[in-house]
Amino acid sequence: MSGKRILMVVGDFGEDYEIMVPFQALGAVGHEVHAVCPDKEAGESIKTAIHDFRGDQTYLEERGHDFELTHSFDDVDPSEYDALVVPGGRAPEYLREYDAVLDTVRHFFEADKPVATLCHGPQVLAAAGVLDGYEMTSYPAVxxxxxxAGCSWVDEVTTDRNLVTARAWPDHAEWIAQFLDLLGTDIDHGADVTAVEG
Incomplete structure (x- = not known):
């Protein structure tokens, strides 16, 4: 498998699991993920939030981890990337105010490149005006x-053309699997695995 170069747009109080899990999972199978945030440089960190579902009318939000950015947003050329990931959490509500973020999102749709988003991440796509005619999902409140913005909403992980969407981090296994399929990732599930005894 030839790894893809994937852009991940994040921000302060983005959802911890929705940033860290796909960042690590995509890297683990050979893709190169560049995490960027407007107004921040490579090596700086964002603060994440953990959203937990405990049966209340909405999620409980707690402080997550510090997540280190791998690249500077201002240095990013979207044409050099094969795919885009927009995590959820609180960040999308203000990331959608950056014209450069919206232009970046539009590039991936105009070029028909794979895009994965979940939870509140679709707020950014809606602001970019790219959802018309898609079937997709999101956090129900979104x-x-x-x-x-013109989409048809469904209550399950969904792939429609170049777009993979999920409701929130509990959908990770299916959401990431569908995104890997869209990326053309070939994982050899039949490989022999030998346990190492220590």
């Missing part, structure tokens, strides 16, 4: 926004 449904009115994405439907207003």
């Amino acid at each position: 449904r009115p926004e994405v439907e207003a």
